[in-house]
Amino acid sequence: MxxxxxxxxxxxxxxxxxxxxxxxxxxxxxxxxxxxxxxxxxxxxxxxxxxxxxxxxxxxxxxxxxxxxxxxxxxxxxxxxxxHAANSFMSEGHQYSWKQPDSSKFADRTFNGFHRADGSVGTANYWLIIPMVFCENRNVEVLQEALVKPLGYGRKKSYELKAQNLINKIKAGGSIDEVLFTEIEPENTVAGNARLFPNVDGIKFLNHSGGCGGIRQDSVTLCGLLAGYITHPNVAGATVLSLGCQNAQVSILEEEIKKRDPDFKKPLYILDQQKTGTEADLLDTAIRQTLAGLMQANQNTRKPAPLNKLTIGLECGGSDGFSGISANPAIGYTSDLLVSLGGSVILSEFPELCGVEQNIIDRCIDSEDAKRFTSLIRTYSQRAEEAGSGFDMNPSPGNIKDGLITDAIKSAGAAKKGGTSPVVDVLDYPEKVSRPGLNLLCTPGNDVESTTAEVGSGANIVLFTTGLGTPTGNPIAPVIKIASNTKLYNRMNDIIDINTGSIIEGDETIEQAGERILDYVIKVASGEIEISAVKHGQDDFIPWKRGVSL
The missing domain is CATH 2.30.130.110 (Archaeosine Trna-guanine Transglycosylase; Chain: A, domain 4)
Structure with missing residues (x-):
């Protein structure tokens, strides 16, 4: 009602x-x-x-x-x-008991994924091309131009066709208002050019602005993030371009890969431009090696896997006054269901845990995790204040306009994404998830930086709630967009996948919505549904530079 x-x-x-x-x-x-x-x-x-x-x-x-x-x-x-005001907190927790949800209807469910040598299972199968430093971004772009369309991964660019119609009208001396457009939906292949490697979902390019300058710790952190993507279950292998002299040395990357996967067996091709010589030689070698890697990647096919092989990232962005009472609690229940099934979830965005820290601490199984969480969040808050900001400045103008007038109101609702299960581990960016259950990951609240981090830590699917609308995606992990209200879903259903406005309207309970979302996740993980962010090629990737972002 x-x-x-x-x-x-x-x-x-x-x-x-x-x-x-x-x-x-x-x-x-x-x-x-x-x-x-x-x-x-x-x-x-x-x-x-x-x-x-x-x-x-x-x-x-x-x-x-x-x-x-x-x-x-x-x-x-x-x-x-x-x-803004929030409760104080201590690093000591209280005894916590958890009542698991009834997940029996999902007990025998599986998803069809890509099985890796390390025992992980991917929800997709991508090849990566990665620059170790921003100096290599142009070469990465050349490889993108050389490989994507010829291999059948390009998409029809409907807006280019629309713009061309307008330009032709202007050239003919006509009015652009007279032009009528026919919708041309993006397609998975360029017309007349099917995928050469049908079992490979695509080639993804992780351009970034780091790798040199700044402090050495920035480069180590970047290498850790890139290693997280290379070892990710959704990735078949990678081509890495290094200039050679940058702070982010290949040796650091290799060390970070070993931390995450000591017996790493994926094809990995690393090229050093200063050693190789000419640009032409570098790119020729990169193309040859990438094609060889794609041939290997194409041999992997989807096979059934238990749901405990899923690791879900929990994210929100463009939140509104309904996010904390519909979409966030709904995926919180989804989170609890997956945890009860032996899967893993990641709750991040530490500035958006302001005011509920004690609740989080009380849920930590290990006292050392409680202390680490306390240390991380206090240090983060202090650094923000030293930079002339603070967690109280986290809400955006859009948040405030739609009812989230203090950071504590926003945070208390945002924390609902984590459900009610115990905290099994506390991770600092960009550490990898290694335990089933609810994991805390220190990231900013910035949508793309946090999503980038969650995937780097192992999320093979991300549940992303929004009340105002956002197109955010990720190069290698499906980012499922979930509306907090029906008006948003109807207005922007080209970029939104699921509606939880039904909770506000009294047509569905939080528990029913949570089960519906998990069922949808299983279909996405099996490749049965192509979500909006993937359909639109929304490949957002921004490494976090510590201390700069909320």
Missing amino acids: RQWILKVHPADNVLVALTDLKPGEEVTYEGTTYKPSEFIPAKHKFAIDTLATGADIIMYGVLVGKAQHQIAAGGLLTTGNVK
Whole structure:
């Protein structure tokens, strides 16, 4: 049944408007009637009772702000009358018990994936071409031009055709308003050119701006991230281009690969331009070796695998006031289901755990993990403050406009992505997931940096919730976009895959949505569904430079 307001937690002293509420309009929740004193836009919050100046504002059962001045009962919470505040926390946790969800209907399910020598299973099969330093980006682009379309991985560029129609009209002296376009959907192959290697999903190019300059630790971290991609279950092998003199030396990359896969057996071709000589020789060798690697990669085919071979990254971006009560709790339940089945999940975005740190600490199985989480998040917060910022500056203008007016409100809702299962490991960027269960990974809240990191740590699928809409994807892992509200899903369904607005509308429970999402994940992992980000070639890849980004 459709409700008009929601009290997220019994201890809350604010209510969420699920639709626009007029001043004086009476609305009822669980037998109690409330009357907003002013217009309350959907997704925003209003006070249950009068809040005095300095009063705590509680939502999700935690402190999310302080009243800057008195807020009348039924009054709208805004950035003008509320300031960020969050609970303090200690590194010591409390005893935690977890009630596992009923996952019996998924107990015998499998997905069809690509099995690797190290025992991991990929949801896709890609070849990588990677520069060790930004100086090699142009050579990588040349290889992209030389290989993608001839091998059948190009897509029809409908907008080029549309632009050409407009240009021809202008040349003929006509009006561009007279041009009518016929939709031309992107295709998986260039017309008349089928894939030469049908079992290889594509060649992906990880251009970046790092590898030299900065501090040496930046290069070591970058090598760790690149090693995470090379050893990733969705990757068959890689071609690596090195200039030779950069800080990110090949020897560091090789050491990082061994950390993640001591018995590494994938085809890996590393070329040093300063040793090879001419650009022509470098590119000729790279093309020959890449084609040889693709022939090997094409021999791998999809085979059944248990769901415990899935590692799901949990991400949110362009969040709104519904994200924390629909999409995020829904994938939180999906997370709990997968954990109960023996799979792994990754919760990252440390600036968006502000205010719920103690809850996270209490869920850590190992006291050392609790201490490490405490150290990582405090150090991160301190560095942000030293740079003239802070976690309280995390919400974007879009977040604030749609009801996430403090970082603690945003964070308390964002943390719902992690479900309720115990924390089995705490990882620092760019460490690899090695334990089944809920893993914490230190990353910024920046959508692409965090998604890039989760995949580098082993996520072979990412669940990405959004309330405002975003096209974010990843070169090698499917990023499934999940709308928090039906209006967004209907408006941007070319880039959104799943709608959880049904929860807001009362047509579906969080648990039902979570099960529906896991069923969808299994189909994506098996190659049965091509998600929007993959369809559009949304290959976002941004390494995180520590201390710069929230």
